[in-house]
Amino acid sequence: MTATTLRWVVAAITAFVVGTAGSARADTVLLAFQDTTPREDLYIHAYSGTFATMPTGAMQFNVTGGTATGFGSTLTSFCTQIFTNVYPDPTVSVPYNVVPLTGLADVQQQPRGNGVNTPAQQTAIANYLTELWGRYDQFTNTAVGAAAFQLDVWKILYDPVGSTDLTTGNLNVFGASLTDPAVALATQWLSTLTGDTTQFTNNPLYAGQELVGLASAGYQEQITIRDIPGVPAPAGLILGLLGVCTLAARVRVIRSA
Incomplete structure (x- = not known):
């Protein structure tokens, strides 16, 4: 030769x-929604909508198939679309595309048709979500922690990044929920965020893992974590x-x- x-x-x-x-990264995962737990049931305003006793917390899915790698048999995620329903039947699997955070619908555009986010805004939102996960996902194993985390995800998506007041804005709580411990914790967490993604990438808890979006054409989109896929065999x-x-x-x- x-x-x-x-x-x-x-x-x-x-x-x-x-x-x-490269082609292995354009992948899908089949998910069957099981429950939102742990959680708090909170009163929430989102834009012009009012949601009484909204289940606010960690969403649990069974992983039933798909081409995606890096997931186990179950996964925990957080909702990024408060105005879209998750498929409710736990025996039915729904395909989700695994995408970067900037590929999620409510990162690309402002909810309720209020305009398209610029690429800089999309990046800022993704960075805040990444920092939030790196700092505080480890505390979502309780109802208060899971609810606070989900509130912060929605606040980052629905109001300008850097917003910390959960009593005003496009996303806010009202009534009895104002005194829920999860709201105070969510406010505290929001006040620490600057978009510093190294809080995730340098956190040894997430070594070898990546934060991804789960995009769907018809059902509630999610953010979750998975092991970073290696070179295919x-x-x-x-x-x-x-x-x-x-x-x-x-x-x-x-x-x-």
């Missing part, structure tokens, strides 16, 4: 491997074979010199 031929082989196989790895095998071929070619060149 001449040096020129070897270069062509390397280029062709590398292009195949890169293409295979077939591509990894090809890379190994490429190394063997390269070594063999070099040995042959040396012997013929």
